[in-house]
Amino acid sequence: EAGVTQFPSHSVIEKGQTVTLRCDPISGHDNLYWYRRVMGKEIKFLLHFVKESKQDESGMPNNRFLAERTGGTYSTLKVQPAELEDSGVYFCASSQGLAGNQETQYFGPGTRLLVL
Amino acid sequence: AQTVTQSQPEMSVQEAETVTLSCTYDTSESNYYLFWYKQPPSRQMILVIRQEAYKQQNATENRFSVNFQKAAKSFSLKISDSQLGDTAMYFCAFYNQGGKLIFGQGTELSVKP
Numbered sequence: 001e002a003g004v005t006q007f008p009s010h011s012v013i014e015k016g017q018t019v020t021l022r023c024d025p026i027s028g029h030d031n032l033y034w035y036r037r038v039m040g041k042e043i044k045f046l047l048h049f050v051k052e053s054k055q056d057e058s059g060m061p062n063n064r065f066l067a068e069r070t071g072g073t074y075s076t077l078k079v080q081p082a083e084l085e086d087s088g089v090y091f092c093a094s095s096q097g098l099a100g101n102q103e104t105q106y107f108g109p110g111t112r113l114l115v116l
Numbered sequence: 117a118q119t120v121t122q123s124q125p126e127m128s129v130q131e132a133e134t135v136t137l138s139c140t141y142d143t144s145e146s147n148y149y150l151f152w153y154k155q156p157p158s159r160q161m162i163l164v165i166r167q168e169a170y171k172q173q174n175a176t177e178n179r180f181s182v183n184f185q186k187a188a189k190s191f192s193l194k195i196s197d198s199q200l201g202d203t204a205m206y207f208c209a210f211y212n213q214g215g216k217l218i219f220g221q222g223t224e225l226s227v228k229p
Contacts, residue, residue: 042220043219045218056215103149105211107153
């Protein structure tokens with residue numbers, strides 16, 4: 001069974017540009033999460049999808065961040081325009097739905113974003 | 117609000133020895149889950165072990181075990197017979213019915229030959 005995948009693995013962009021990160025969860029997982037780790041700090045929650053619906057987006061820093069999950073499958077996280085403080089590692093995770101083990105989240109390898 | 121604290125930013129251990137990583141948390145919930153994840157250098161974060169708060173028995177997974185003290189809100193990870201491949205950043209995390217994981221700051225463990 002394929003794990004959570006993320007694309008790209010690395011992205012270097014200039015301040016003011018746009019970047020779109022993609023996450024493909026484990027097949028059949030209803031829950032999809034985005035987290036971010038800024039250099040040297042703890043991993044922080046950004047938002048949570050249940051299928052195609054946003055369940056909780058309380059961790060989104062500001063309106064420069066837009067997340068979507070088309071058809072309840074893969075998800076994208078767009079940062080527009082990017083700022084220096086957006087640099088960090090963006091993790092995606094997925095877990096089963098209500099009928100399964102929804103507590104255990106499986107993580108992707110992360111996308112390392114550097115904004116210059 | 118829930119918080120998770122890992123007070124040891126860095127630790128080291130000799131190969132084959134035992135090491136314990138500390139984690140404390142704060143919550144008013146009674147039903148929750150606790151996890152330890154590890155992230156080896158330049159590699160994917162993987163689940164090491166999980167503990168349900170309603171279970172009194174400490175979870176174990178091969179060389180990894182936890183000491184879960186619910187009243188003290190403590191959740192330490194013990195790694196026995198440390199191996200070079202255990203070198204990684206270890207994160208303690210809390211989960212309740214709200215859905216999101218709340219992470220500690222991480223402990224960077226180095227296993228030395």
